[in-house]
Amino acid sequence: MKRIFALVLAALMAVTLLVSCGDDASSKAKVIDIALSEESYAFAVSKEDEELLGKVNEYLAQIKDDGTFDAICDKYFGEGEPEKVASAALDETKDQLVVATSTGFEPFEMVDDKGMFYGIDLEIAAGLAEYLGKELVIQDMKFESVVTSVQNGQCDIAMAGLTITPAREEVVTFSDSYYNAAQVLIVPDDCTDFDECKTVDDVVAILDALTTENKIGCQAGTTGETYILGDLDKGDEGYGFKGIPAEKMAYDYAALAVTAMLNGEIDYVVLDNAPANAIVKSINGD
Numbered sequence: 353m354k355r356i357f358a359l360v361l362a363a364l365m366a367v368t369l370l371v372s373c374g375d376d377a378s379s380k381a382k383v384i385d386i387a388l389s390e391e392s393y394a395f396a397v398s399k400e401d402e403e404l405l406g407k408v409n410e411y412l413a414q415i416k417d418d419g420t421f422d423a424i425c426d427k428y429f430g431e432g433e434p435e436k437v438a439s440a441a442l443d444e445t446k447d448q449l450v451v452a453t454s455t456g457f458e459p460f461e462m463v464d465d466k467g468m469f470y471g472i473d474l475e476i477a478a479g480l481a482e483y484l485g486k487e488l489v490i491q492d493m494k495f496e497s498v499v500t501s502v503q504n505g506q507c508d509i510a511m512a513g514l515t516i517t518p519a520r521e522e523v524v525t526f527s528d529s530y531y532n533a534a535q536v537l538i539v540p541d542d543c544t545d546f547d548e549c550k551t552v553d554d555v556v557a558i559l560d561a562l563t564t565e566n567k568i569g570c571q572a573g574t575t576g577e578t579y580i581l582g583d584l585d586k587g588d589e590g591y592g593f594k595g596i597p598a599e600k601m602a603y604d605y606a607a608l609a610v611t612a613m614l615n616g617e618i619d620y621v622v623l624d625n626a627p628a629n630a631i632v633k634s635i636n637g638d
């Protein structure tokens with residue numbers, strides 16, 4: 353009897369052990385933590401709006417200097433509590449700061465189910481509007497429309513984890529940079545393709561060996577898309593990416609690309625590092 357009890361106990365312990373290891377086994381995706389690019393985020397204003405550009409740079413310098421910028425970043429990368437930001441309705445008769453963004457890009461821009469905005473860029477937007485003495489309006493759109501909306505005067509400023517690129521510099525003016533970012537790969541958790549990779553060259557060698565049978569996802573209109581397509585043909589106007597010889601699959605939102613990967617529709621996703629880590633963390637449920 354004692355023996356049976358001991359056996360049952362041992363079996364139970366084995367099951368418990370398996371279940372606790374199972375935490376890891378239930379992870380769905382992972383980030384390959386090797387930077388594929390070097391990028392800087394900045395805000396973008398119309399080429400004609402030198403006055404706003406000056407004030408944005410003034411405000412950025414002030415919040416970098418007085419600790420406000422670090423305090424905002426700490427809320428999202430550290431333990432702090434994000435502050436929700438409300439958007440007023442667009443009203444041309446009022447003195448408003450109209451911000452173009454594209455939510456679903458954690459930790460830079462998010463929206464909750466009550467339509468309240470939060471994220472690093474949008475907390476800065478709220479501070480900037482106050483600094484300018486204007487009412488804040490947030491226009492949430494597909495990322496592809498963000499730069500165009502500033503270029504054609506629909507919005508005053510793009511605040512969207514926006515990378516400074518030569519092609520965008522042709523159509524809008526960038527503020528001083530506030531964040532350094534990189535493209536990284538998101539792969540299924542059980543993917544071993546990059547296990548031996550130590551450097552960016554190791555990763556690129558694997559990507560170079562892909563064919564049109566492979567599919568790589570990205571958010572439409574982003575530098576991730578350009579990374580997959582390559583832009584060496586654009587010369588000085590390009591970012592200098594040689595491209596990946598696989599099929600590019602563009603989605604309106606980064607999370608949709610990751611979902612497609614989890615459904616087995618595409619192999620990998622190319623995305624900015626901070627959102628990649630945030631999305632993977634949330635789908636793995638940790």
Ligand code: ARG
Nearest residue numbers: 454457512513514515574575
């Ligand atoms: N940094 C990348 C780019 O500028 C991606 C930005 C995506 N931003 C967003 N809010 N969805 O192309």
